[in-house]
Amino acid sequence: MNGFLVGIDALLDPTVLVCMLLGLGLGLLVGAFPGITATMAVALAAGFTLTLEPVQGLAVLLTIYVAANFGDRVPAILINTPGTPASIATTFDGYPMAKQGRAGLALTVSAIGSAIGIFASLILFAAFAIPLATIANRLFGPAEMFALVVFGLTIMVSISSKSLLKGLLAGVLGLAIGTIGTYSITNDERFTLGLTDFRDGFSFIAVIIGLFGIAELLDQLLTHRPSTIKPISTLGRWWPNKSELRQIRKPMAISGGVGLIVGLVPAAGGDIAGMIGWDRAKAASKHPEEYGKGSIEGVTASDTASSATLGGSLTTTMALGVPGDSVMAVMIGSMMIWGISPGPGLFVNRPDLVVSITGIMLIATILSLGVSLVRTRGMVKLLDVPKHYIWATILVFCIIGTYATTNNLATVGMMLGAGIVGLVLKRTGFPAGPVVLGMLLGPLAEKELGRALLISGGNFGDVVSRPLTAALLGLALISISVPIIKKYRAARKSKTPQGPPSSSNDVAELSAAPGPGTTDK
């Protein structure tokens, strides 16, 4: 049987559909609750998907990933609060539309834009994942893999942190955590303090649940204040008319293109794509003055762009082994536990997985679109659920989910410790993304560097002077230099008196230096 048929056959298992329905419910729920990100949900779900078959587990996690992209638009439009960072740009026009009594229309257009963005990105994934993996498999030796890991890390650092130094330090912290345990080449113990629980290193799932789940929960506890914001209850008309459907075609095409490209950049997520897509669609619009004031084009642009990143993220994650965003970083952790190692060899050996993943994402998108269009009225009510229920449930599920990964309460302690560290990092402006990526990719980087040095007889110059390695390390250097140059230019600009910057420039700046929530879909 060829890969296509094997992939389809795996999807025909009825339990896969059950897993997808579970993921759909969870994804829409977490998306709709502000403060609970898709990363957090996928990390939590990883705890109870470990006992499943890989395709079943992927069905749960990928459906959460897709469904959260629909659910998070609801609070963005109705209470001006993004459900996840990927819907930040949705608030620009979604909330003004809702205030004008057009919330229903905004929700529908948003769902359609999100679905089209994901469909387009799936075409990209299905078409390019195997060729990219094949090329990488042929051209990438240990030196190139090491350089690729460095490139992925620097990209995440440069994107996810307002302070480059803080981002780099966060990356070093993650890499250092990745060294804890037994060094696989010589079996020497490193930083284990003599504890057997540390010999296998820190549990990746425990750390990510701590950094993304507990830290976020604790921060919400610390900063929560009674709010008088009420969801908009007058939803108005739901379906766009013919003229509105014509109007949204152009921004959809432009922002979809932006999303596809941004998605391919390792570690760049839907939040960045949403903002850039919105900005580009505005620049190309006949009515740019309406953007930010309740433009149907604006909602379409932001949501199509942010959703169109999904396929690209999946492509770089699965074909190269470098996470496309933080959700994908968590997904890699789960896949490794199932015995699947994302990277150039994956799709060459298991082409059926491309079919299974594409099928799951396709069905998940259709289901999410259907539920979003039919049940959005019900989801509005979710915004009224009191915080104490959400917080207590999250904390208990973080604990039980973490325990389920190893049946060891020491792992729960690790997770709670990571939560406290995550809170300190968050409050002091250190992004969590590079910590996770460093921890995940550190052992791989060390292994590949070790192999490359062994091949070159210990000559580091030979390792970095290989053409592809040099190119990737050069790109890594550029990705770090660009924010510094931009900052320097901005500082010089602010010293020379001139007129107010255009909103287009504002968005470009914003997308270059987003807050800590970035890349956390």
Place this chain on the structure above:
Amino acid sequence: MRSDTPGLGRDEAVADTPATASPATALTDVHVVEDDQFVAASSRRLEITVAVVAVVGTVGLLFAAQGIELRREADPGQIDARFWPTILAVLGIVLAVARLITTLLRPADERTDLELTQTRGWWGLALSSLLTVAYVLLWSLRTISLPLGGYIVDFPIFVVITPLFLVGLLFIFGGRGWKTLIIFPVVTTAFIYFLFGELLRIAL
């Protein structure tokens, strides 16, 4: 503009911005928070402290890396267990020192992406953390002996302490009423036990 909303503390006051609704809508209850009032203030002292901790931590990492016991010398061209942590420590020291210099010479970073902490938030954090630690410690006992029908029966301690843990958390987080403090903890515990204990066969 600050509101005089009853029941809100000084730092929780919100501004009432009337909705700019069109005549066709009835959105009179929409309130928009003036976020600037609730943004965490930038702090030079905090930045310097963090940078010093980073310097100390990375120097500590360097010493710890040099202290790794090696069972044998690495072969020619092979890297040993100290190599990678040492590289990371040196890189970290360079970055941490650069950060310290930056914080000493330049204004503190803005923290506009962080909300202001609330006094009762710290209390909630402390109490829920203590409760969580107590819960995990009690759970490590695994079973509890309880009298039942004249006999002493061993129960998994999980099913006894989880509803109590939930009651405590809900109370700390502001939940009140019998539905919140009785029904919700019992139903949630039953669901968790069914999902993890029965369905996924995890020894709770």
